[in-house]
Amino acid sequence: MSRFFKGSDSESESSSSDDEINVPRAGTTAPRPVAYAFSDEEDEPKRIVRSAKDKRFDELREIIKKMGNHKKIKDMASVLTDFEELGKAYEKAKKVIEKENQIPRFFMRCLVELEDFVAECWEDREGRKQMSKNNAKGLTTLRQKLKKYNRDFESDITSYRENPDEGEEEEAADSEEEEFEMEIQEDFSKSRTKEDTKAAKKMAYDDDEDDDDSEWDMSSDSSSSESDGGEGPGTTVYTAAMFLKKQPGEDKKEKKDKKEKKVRRKKEEDEGGEWEEVTKGAPMIKEAPKMFAKDTEVNHEAVMKKLNEIISARGKKGTDRNEQIALLQELQSIADANNLGPAISMKIMFHIISAIYDYNPNIATCMRTEMWEKCLNTVGELLDMVEANSDIVIGENVLEESENVTTPPYRIRGCVLTVVERMDEEFTKMLQACDAHSTEYVDRLKDEKAVCDILDRLQAYTVPRGTTEEICRVYLRRIEHMYYKFDPEAYDNPQTENKTFQEMEEMCKFIYAKDLTDRLRTRSMLCQIYHQALHDRWYEARDLMLMSHLQDTIQHSDVPTQILYNRTMVQLGLCAFRKGMIRDAHNALVDIQSGGRAKELLAQGLLLQRQHERTPEQEKIEKRRLLPYHMHINLELLECVYLVSAMLIEVPYMAAHEMDARRRMISKNFHHVMRMSERQALTGPPESMREHVVAASKAMKTGDWKACKNFILNEKMNAKVWELFYKSETVQEMVTGKIQEESLRTYLFTYSSVYDSLCLHTLSDMFELDKGVVHSIMSKMIINEELMASLDEPTQTVIMHRTEPTRLQSLALQLSEKVSSLVDNNERIMELKQGNLFFQKSGGTQDRQDRFQSNYQQNRSQNWQDRRNQRQNYSQRTY
Structure with a gap:
């Protein structure tokens, strides 16, 4: 009965009570609660229990995927971060990998591809220049860390590069199975959500239908339900499979078939030639454009x-x-x-x-x-x-x-x-x-x-x-x-x-x-x-250099030729040192070493300039002149040879002219090294090459040749310097002999005033030299008037003449020279002032000026001669 029909109260009550019962029509499902439509068993997805291997490997794959995205945009800082995360994740997965007894292929592929990617970026110099500072720093750090990290996998990387496709099928199959499961779950959840919304809309539409249809439906549905035993269309139960386009098993089966087809295609390609998929229609053959047209005659x-x-x-x-x-x-x-x-x-x-x-x-x-x-x-x-x-x-x-x-x-x-x-x-x-x-x-x-x-x-x-x-x-x-x-x-x-x-x-x-x-x-x-x-x-080398006169004209040559000249002079100095020509070696090396710019003068690197900075263009030009590394001359060897040569020349000279205020400086660099050592408050055992030379110089000043030799020739100095020479034993023997001879000369200069006579045999034993060598050294010193003594041949002794002033007399002579120079300066200043006043008062004609200048010169020369005579008389009295 229609709900719009109005009858008696009883009928209306009965009709209203009938209307409260919502009976679905045939062909539709009854509107039931969602909780009833989808049971708890259907709502909850099946819980997948994953092994430790899958968890760790998935973590590695996620990091590799993220690294691949960063490599595409060349974000080297992020790639470095991903690489560090990958190393940590691999450490976590090490137990699983040890159980498997095999490093995963995808991990080795990642390391190989990353190594090739870093090498390609490093060779691209233009690209490196355009990188940001952060990315450039990341690339440098990544290159160093990757090189160090890959040392542990050298054999595995080598085997992978030889057979990169080996084991790829099994790995692809495992990864595809996992992807299939994930896709099924995603499709299932999406389809359920979509079908639920459609069903809800449809049920809302069915509720708004007329009551006449609903009554008819109720009768038909009830009859059908009774005949079917309560399991009719009105009592349909919703399941997850109803909302899926394909059954989960079917989809998985199709994807497995595709995977098998892909593996089979790979095997066919390996076994015999290329595999080409046939498409519908006529095949399209793509040809590379030809150099000449088809009918053109190639002549x-x-x-x-x-x-x-x-x-x-x-x-x-x-x-x-x-x-x-x-x-x-x-x-x-x-x-x-x-x-x-x-x-x-x-x-x-x-x-x-x-x-x-x-x-x-x-x-x-x-x-x-x-x-x-x-x-x-x-x-x-x-x-x-x-x-x-x-x-x-x-x-x-x-x-x-x-x-x-x-x-x-x-x-x-x-x-x-x-x-x-x-x-x-x-x-x-x-x-x-x-x-x-x-x-x-x-x-x-x-x-x-x-x-x-x-x-x-x-x-x-x-x-x-x-x-x-x-x-x-x-x-x-x-x-x-x-x-x-x-x-x-x-x-x-x-x-x-x-x-x-x-x-x-x-x-x-x-x-x-x-x-x-x-x-x-x-x-x-x-x-x-x-x-x-x-x-x-x-x-031969010395004579050719002297005959060429290149030292006079080399400053007019181009810069590469000047660099070659510097290298030649250095090699000439090293040759003289090996031959025992110490003074020649010092003269050849002094120009290179005196300025402290040997590295730049030999084109073996650039030094920082304090006065002014180079422009980028100047720096490029100077870098183009640098020599390859295999042509370099060892700078530490060069400095050591120079300082040892300076020590063998300078220390005896300083001992001979200790009281001479006007003594010349042979080697400025050597004196600078000595002064820097004297300024130190605490002097420890020598460590660097310079400190060894300084300690040896101090030992030579006292005539202790053994200590001097031990400072110059020891294991540390051998490893740094002397073993770089060919046949280093010969060079070391030569250096030892020179140290003995110069220590003897220094000893005689320093302590000659203490002795009345010296025995040649004693000196020979003290310095472990032959008597002939000692006799030769003493004779040269006497002939050159460096030592005031005479040789007594029968007794083989040296008799001192006592003509050298004592220390007090030497200091007095120095004081008298300084006072006399001070007096000269004061007199010169006073005379110049008086002369200027005289010219201002008298008007100053040219004749008067000339006469004054001549008188001044005569008086000055006479005063100088008088003072010289006084000093000579004083020195004779003191002697």
């Missing part, structure tokens, strides 16, 4: 036209340099395939090398490693072509209009010498840019053999057909790769003719005779002097 004109087209893009903004090199190489292969002759192939090869040199737009930076290797191989191929086709005329004097690449005789514009010189310069840049203490520097240094081989081949090609200037340039390049290399055979057998010495002498003589620029002659002469001094040929 000399077409190739030259294409070559000019490629070269025209050289240097333009936006030109892909890699693509330009690839196009030129492809054009060369096409020319070779069509047998267009060796001339056109050689011309293209010249342009390929030029494109490789142009790859790096900044002249101050070096090539990348792969480009350098390509350059080395390409120059070698060019020399092969040049040697195989000696009839082809190649030169810079060949004009482009007169080139002929079609028919013999061939003529090509180009210069093989310039190409090789540029390659040699790039090799030097590569060594300058490498870290001197890294394996990269050693790898690059191995290429020097290939560079020297190319120079030898260039010399063999240039000498028969080149001009005099070109031959001199080739010779100098070879000399500059030879002069600093030590040959033990030539050192041990100086009398025999050595091949290296012969070659260098022949090349240098040719340059001396034929060079017209004067620069090549100067550099070759300095290289020859350096090479002679390196092998201890002291007299």
Whole structure:
């Protein structure tokens, strides 16, 4: 009955009571509470119990994923943080990994990819310059930490690089299964939420339907429910599967099938060729654009036209340099395939090398490693072509209009010498840019053999057909790769003719005779002097340096030549020291060591300047002049040799002129080191090289030669200095002998006033010298009037003459000299003042001025002569 029908009260009551019962219609579900529709068992997802291995590995994967995102944007500071977190997470997972007895492949892949990524960023010098300060610091720190961290996994990383695909299938399968479970749970939760909202909307719509339909539905539903035993459509129970598009098992099954298909495809690719998926429709074949059109005839004109087209893009903004090199190489292969002759192939090869040199737009930076290797191989191929086709005329004097690449005789514009010189310069840049203490520097240094081989081949090609200037340039390049290399055979057998010495002498003589620029002659002469001094040929090197007179004109040379001159003088000084020429060694090294700028003068590094800072341009220019590390001279060895030479000269001189107020200073640097030591309040045992020399000097002043020797020659000094010499035992014996001789001289200067006579035998035993050596030293001192004594040959004694003043007399003489100089100054000042007053009062004519000046000079000379006579009389009385 309709609820809008109005009847009696009883009927209305009965109808109202009937209306309170909401009966669903057929085909719909009864509106039931949500708690009833979805039971607790259906609401709660199944709890997944995960093993410790899965937890730890998932933590590692999350960090690796985060690191990958940071690598994409090159946020090096964040990558460093992720790497540190990865190390901590790996430490936590170590127990699990030890149980598995295998490091996970994804972790090794992360380390290998991170190592390659850091190496790529480090080689990209332009990119590093554009990095922020934080990212640049992060990259440097990450490189150091990663290198140190990967040492523990060297064998695993090596095996992974050899077989990167091994074990990837199992790992992919495990990771995909975990992803499937996560996706099923997410799909399940999303679908439940979506279907619940739809069901709620539908039930709200059904409640607003007419009562007539509901009554009809009630009757039909009740009948159906009775017939079905209470399990009809009106009592449908909602389950999770009703709201899913696919059953969980089906979805998982499909994804497993995809995974098996992927693994099967991988195996097929490994077993036999490439696997290609067939799509609907006709297959589309993509071909690379061809160099020439299909119907174009490939001849000399077409190739030259294409070559000019490629070269025209050289240097333009936006030109892909890699693509330009690839196009030129492809054009060369096409020319070779069509047998267009060796001339056109050689011309293209010249342009390929030029494109490789142009790859790096900044002249101050070096090539990348792969480009350098390509350059080395390409120059070698060019020399092969040049040697195989000696009839082809190649030169810079060949004009482009007169080139002929079609028919013999061939003529090509180009210069093989310039190409090789540029390659040699790039090799030097590569060594300058490498870290001197890294394996990269050693790898690059191995290429020097290939560079020297190319120079030898260039010399063999240039000498028969080149001009005099070109031959001199080739010779100098070879000399500059030879002069600093030590040959033990030539050192041990100086009398025999050595091949290296012969070659260098022949090349240098040719340059001396034929060079017209004067620069090549100067550099070759300095290289020859350096090479002679390196092998201890002291007299040859010294004579060549004195004959060249380079010390008078070197200041007018260019800076690299001045650097070479400094290096040559240093090597000459070291050679003199090894030969026992202490004074010559000191004279050769004093100019380099006196200013404290030896590192900069030898082009082995830059020093901070206090007065003014360098501009960026000046710093770039000076860095370009720096020498590669393998050509450096040890600065600590150089300073030690200089200070020891200064000690052996200066200490006896100071003892001989102790009371002389006007004694000259032989070595300023040595005196500065001594003064700095005397200023110290507490003096401990020596640690540095300078402190050892200072302690040895103090011992020599007292004549204690054994203490002096122990300070100079000990284990610490041997490791730092003396073992750097070839045959260091010979050098140490020479230093010991010099210390004994100079200690004897110092002892005689200091204590001669105490003795009446000295026995030569006693001095020989005291300083452990032969009697002949002691006799020679004493005789020289007496002849040079350094010691007032006489030798008694029968008794082998030295008798002192007592002509030296005592200490008190010496101090009195010094005081008298200072007082006399003070009186001279006062008289000069008074006379000048009186003369000025006289001229002002009298008007001062020119004659009076001249007369006054002459009288003043006469009086001054007479006063000086009188004072000199007085001092002589006083000294005779005191003696």
